[in-house]
Amino acid sequence: MVRIETQPWETMVEHARRVYPNECCGVMLGKASNGEKRVSRAVPLDNAWQGEQRARYELRPEDLLAAEREARAQGLELIGIYHSHPDCDAYFSETDLKNSCPWYSFVVLSIQRGAFGHANSWLPNAEQTAAEKEELICGE
Amino acid sequence: MAKILIPTPLRQYAGRQDAVELNGSTVGEVLDALTSSFQDLRRHLYNDEGRLRSFVNVYVNDEDIRYLSKDATPVGENDTISIVPSIAGGLHAG
Secondary structure (H helix, E strand, C coil), rough: CCEHHHHHHHHHHHHHHHHHHCCCEEEEEEEEEEEEEEEEEEEEECCCCCCCCCCEEECHHHHHHHHHHHHHHHHCCCEEEEEEEEEECCCHHHHHHHCCCCEEEEEEEECCCCCEEEEEEECCCCCCCCCEEECCCCCC | CCCCCCEEEEEEEHHCCCEEEECCCCCHHHHHHHHHHHHHHHHEEEECCCCCCCCCEEEEEEEEEEHHHHCCCCCCCCCEEEECCCECCCHHHH
């Protein structure tokens, strides 16, 4: 289960709305214990996809490395990755799956006509062949 | 000894350590030492063919080893090795 506190949740939603109709992406930092992941900080990152960004995103590994260092410096952990699906449901697409990493939670925010719709969290497997839906609690 | 930073989700397979110092003069040797010391880590970093999984990037300090000498990239005792995933996605392919 992943629980996102109010401030990082607002950061994520605002980011997704700001870059609409493109996809946004970023990382979630926090703490994990006893099977519960608690996100206390969201860090918006650049969408580095070289092309149409309405339906694609890419994180630069250097940005992830910097985020991991920042998390360590703050005594936090890199809990997961978030991105948006403009005018589409918050499912885990084939493209999401084939470009994922099984170590993290992947939160997808559905943005419909510029407004937040709904969100889901996904846990992809190591073979990048399937993703399991994870309980997600936002804004608490 | 080179220091290798362990990503949070993999620490459970590395004795709950966030960093490990290991002997080795190249990245390949240090990774071998890591997965020999913590054998459960191996399946998370390597596929069945023994290659690093497609989403695994390795950095020495701020440099991606793909742009250096890959596994043969030399490491010194003051170097830090980081394991950084490749992540992308989106609604559609293309």
